[in-house]
Amino acid sequence: MDTTMSGKVKTWLGVASAPIIIWTCIPLIWILSESLKSTSALGDPTQNTVGNFWPKDLTFDNYKLIFSGGAKDLFVPALWHSIVVCLCATVISVALAMFCAYAIARLEFPGKKLILTTALAVSFFPVIAMVTPMFNLWRMIGLFDTIPGLIIPYLSLTLPLSIWTMAAFFQQIPWEMEQAAQVDGATSWQAFRKVVAPLAAPGVFTTAIIAFFTAWNDFVFALNLTSSNARTVPAALAFFTGASQFVQPTGAICAAAVIVTIPVVILVLVFQKRIVAGLTSGAVKG
């Protein structure tokens, strides 16, 4: 691909991308602005600037509400549940998918195609169709409203995704690297650990991030398979209430939404550097 673009093309691409950036950013900024509005400002345009968009007086009342106020008991445990459940689901699915993808990329065995197509078929399956039978099953075997009871269904979302992404990454690592390691005196496990794993690291991180987001954003499982002991943030948001039945909990929901976005942003910023494309360059003739 030609990596050097002429100035003209660059300018035009910049101009063309501006509306898209605005289009995607406005809802996010809106959520932020709503979360910073006081309850009265939410319904009163005179207290806001830029139309009804930005509050004249910034207030952190909504954040106080969800962390130490009335919504504390609902939000704080939910945040912990989210973190625990998503991290567990991510770690387990990445670990399992790593071995599975390695086998798929490297070994010839009967049923290889079957595994891949099954993984794909599982991810095609609509979540809502699984939830009702699972609800009944989970209640019977005692997994309902527990952390493992949420991790397991999340694995069904993240595993197929992880297997497919990582198989693609492993296939890019030249076979000869491993063979060289074996000739150099490595066992299969050493070759994997010292050569394949470091080279596959960008793939593993990419996969982990995708898996984490998938689990983090899930709503249907979290809503239906939990009640209070394992409810995650996306589901918990639906149970926010206002100060009275006549007050909408808009501000609190927006504040919570901002809070749950933060880990996602941090994750991307931290791992962005690790997802260095072309780490394998220089391995073979180039």
Place this chain on the structure above:
Amino acid sequence: MSSIELKNIVKKYGDGFPAVNDVSLDISDGEFMILVGPSGCGKSTLLRMIVGLEDITSGDLTIGDKRVNDLAPRDRNLAMVFQNYALYPHLTVFENIAFPLRLAKGKHSEEEIRQKVTDASRMLELDEHLERKPGNLSGGQRQRVAMGRAIVRDAEAFLFDEPLSNLDAKLRGQMRTEIARMQRRLGVTTVYVTHDQTEAMTLGDRVSVLKKGVLQQCASPRELYDQPVNLFVAGFIGSPPMNFLPAKVDGSTLKLPFVDVPVSGELATKVKDLDVVIVGLRPEYLKDATLGDQPQGAATFSAVVDQTEWLGNEQYAYIPFETDPSVQQQLDELDRELDGEGMRTQMVVNLDARSRVLEGDDAPLFFNPADMHVFDPNTGDNLTRDEDKAAQIARESEEQRKAALERAKARELREAQDASKAS
């Protein structure tokens, strides 16, 4: 450092096709053995079987005195340089070279590893690149790192899989000399796979020519050139390749396209029952008659030159000729086996640079009939191969090889003594 012995090695893939068929080779300690052949001849497969990356279907592979058929690559203690180097991109040059030492846990102290790696890097002139990553190195430097990884260990043997094929022509020449020097200096048994006959001829103590998984001839480069066993070896070795001319047998005369050559003695009895034979003439055996020095009994003729190429030190002339339909098929098949392009039938003549022969000239040429190779068109066997002479060449080559090894060892010893005196 060990000898390697291959006994009736066969490699069959799932479809039953034998990629390597009944190959037996004896590679002695410290010898430089070349496996050469056109693509798909099984040379790389054979090498990968020696190192343990391919299973051996049947036969015995012995390294030292140990049968290693069922040993994993790591237990065979061989060092290999891959065609595309297979360097570890996440490790520095130093760590790449140190990799095999670090895997042998507890065997080497950190100090020892540093010593060995710096020794290797000094020998390969990689000192200033030790902290760089392979991605930032040039092709030749990567190649040297791959060699460093091999020589840093005390391996039983070195295995090279077309190590120079990714380098440009100039660098390839330099690295070829480097490899030859290194092998002599270290005196390590080496098996080297290539499809390039220049590499084969210049590097090898002995060269094994393979065709479709079958060993054709294993001999010193001189013997391959002077006494090839069959059409295939004769056509593969030499550049430009040997000319193959059809010749009608008429009593004790061979009727070549341009000239009649009388034959006598053993050869005459051998060709007696054949109608047509294939005569092999190396381009350098044909000479310009106007420049003189014709030996006694030379076959002289004149032919119209179609094209000439003057290269300064030598000159090629191309002379088209009509082939006999009865051997055309055999020659076409040979051309295919040698990865040829099925080009027109023409004779290449390597003339002296002084020769003033030009395109369209009716050039007077001669050759010595004793230089001629005569092949049976049905079997491809060389009817003029002289077993006594071949044995003599083999003996001489073996003596030369041993002498070279001795010299290298003596030099090493001397240098070590000088070094100890100096310190």
